[in-house]
Amino acid sequence: MAFKLIKRQMSQSWKPRYYDIGVNFSDAMFQGYYNGSSTKKHPCDIEEIIKRAHLFNVEKMLITASTIKESKEHFKLCKNYSNQFYSTAGVHPCSVAEEFYENEFTLRKDVDSKLEELTEILKEGYKLNHIKAFGEIGLDYDRLHYSTKDQQTTMFQKQLDILTKIDFKIPLFLHMRAACDDFVKIIKPYVDSGVIPRGFGVVHSFTGTEDELQKLLDLGFYIGINGCSLKTEDNLTVASKIPVDKLMIETDSPWCEIRKSHASYQYITPYPNIFYPKIESSTIDQTSSLEKSTFKLDDHLLFPSIKKEHYQKHSDYVERNKSEDSELRFGILSSPMIKSRNEPVEVGKVAEVLCKLHGITEQKDIEIFIDTIYNNSVKLFNN
Numbered sequence: 430m431a432f433k434l435i436k437r438q439m440s441q442s443w444k445p446r447y448y449d450i451g452v453n454f455s456d457a458m459f460q461g462y463y464n465g466s467s468t469k470k471h472p473c474d475i476e477e478i479i480k481r482a483h484l485f486n487v488e489k490m491l492i493t494a495s496t497i498k499e500s501k502e503h504f505k506l507c508k509n510y511s512n513q514f515y516s517t518a519g520v521h522p523c524s525v526a527e528e529f530y531e532n533e534f535t536l537r538k539d540v541d542s543k544l545e546e547l548t549e550i551l552k553e554g555y556k557l558n559h560i561k562a563f564g565e566i567g568l569d570y571d572r573l574h575y576s577t578k579d580q581q582t583t584m585f586q587k588q589l590d591i592l593t594k595i596d597f598k599i600p601l602f603l604h605m606r607a608a609c610d611d612f613v614k615i616i617k618p619y620v621d622s623g624v625i626p627r628g629f630g631v632v633h634s635f636t637g638t639e640d641e642l643q644k645l646l647d648l649g650f651y652i653g654i655n656g657c658s659l660k661t662e663d664n665l666t667v668a669s670k671i672p673v674d675k676l677m678i679e680t681d682s683p684w685c686e687i688r689k690s691h692a693s694y695q696y697i698t699p700y701p702n703i704f705y706p707k708i709e710s711s712t713i714d715q716t717s718s719l720e721k722s723t724f725k726l727d728d729h730l731l732f733p734s735i736k737k738e739h740y741q742k743h744s745d746y747v748e749r750n751k752s753e754d755s756e757l758r759f760g761i762l763s764s765p766m767i768k769s770r771n772e773p774v775e776v777g778k779v780a781e782v783l784c785k786l787h788g789i790t791e792q793k794d795i796e797i798f799i800d801t802i803y804n805n806s807v808k809l810f811n812n
């Protein structure tokens with residue numbers, strides 16, 4: 430009897446917690462620049478994005494670096510948000526040509542000193558508690574126009590060799606797209622020899638087949654899932670087969686949002702729900718009619734969602750209508766999400782889709798599912 434009571438109380442106070450393991454805060458979209466244009470569509474709104482994420486319990490984020498410069502720059506953000514933000518350090522397969530090559534076939538003369546620089550960033554970041562993973566490193570054969578296969582395999586291997594030169598163990602943040610056989614061929618010897626401890630890494634943004642999933646699980650890796658991993662019915666079938674104790678979630682924002690045209694979309698329900706609990710505030714209730722008439726909201730959350738072109742118009746409106754008794758409505762909740770730009774608060778949608786794909790419907794089981802995914806990430810990156 431007493432046990433039952435405790436159990437119920439625990440359940441009532443439970444709230445979802447999320448760890449978004451893939452956030453590209455270095456992307457120009459977070460500074461207001463889109464599609465390579467030099468016209469700023471809106472001011473940098475990273476602070477508002479973080480507030481939105483906090484409102485829905487995105488407690489930790491791993492910011493992904495793709496170049497040596499980004500790996501270094503992320504220290505600042507990690508310092509400002511210690512115990513919430515961590516970064517990876519590494520060179521993405523799509524960036525290896527620019528970072529390490531003089532031309533298609535020739536490595537830069539200073540390639541060794543660049544790798545040395547990356548090693549130092551890893552060491553220092555690890556010591557400071559900022560860098561929690563080595564990556565993004567790996568192979569991407571879907572985008573060979575950035576780096577050739579040869580450049581990618583060469584630099585994947587050279588970066589993995591850094592692991593033999595450092596005297597601490599750091600988990601891997603791996604990128605693998607349409608390159609599973611080469612990927613396994615290159616990384617397996619490091620796992621077999623113990624240079625990479627078993628299970629000490631995640632293959633993020635997974636979009637492969639069931640057969641490929643099995644090959645990665647055989648190496649012990651975790652699998653990171655985002656909106657891009659859930660586009661087609663085939664994707665959903667594969668995602669439903671990932672063991673929960675190997676599952677992690679991410680937005681890969683500003684990319685990889687779940688879109689209306691995706692197979693996953695049918696599984697998302699409107700706010701509030703168990704994945705996005707109701708925010709208790711009289712302010713919000715009082716102004717809900719105002720909210721409906723003035724702001725076009727995100728289809729599933731309570732934030733306005735606008736086209737980037739309308740940012741100024743929206744800001745002007747908020748400025749005109751600010752008042753003390755609508756602090757929240759015209760505070761955190763008034764700052765808009767940008768249509769087609771993904772952000773960390775949306776990671777709960779990935780959790781909801783995965784939960785349903787795994788056939789989990791009971792409240793208690795959903796709680797365990799969400800907690801397990803959160804703890805997988807904490808176990809890998811924060812232990």
Ligand SMILES: [Zn+2]
Pocket residue numbers: 565603604633634
């Ligand atoms: Zn990636």
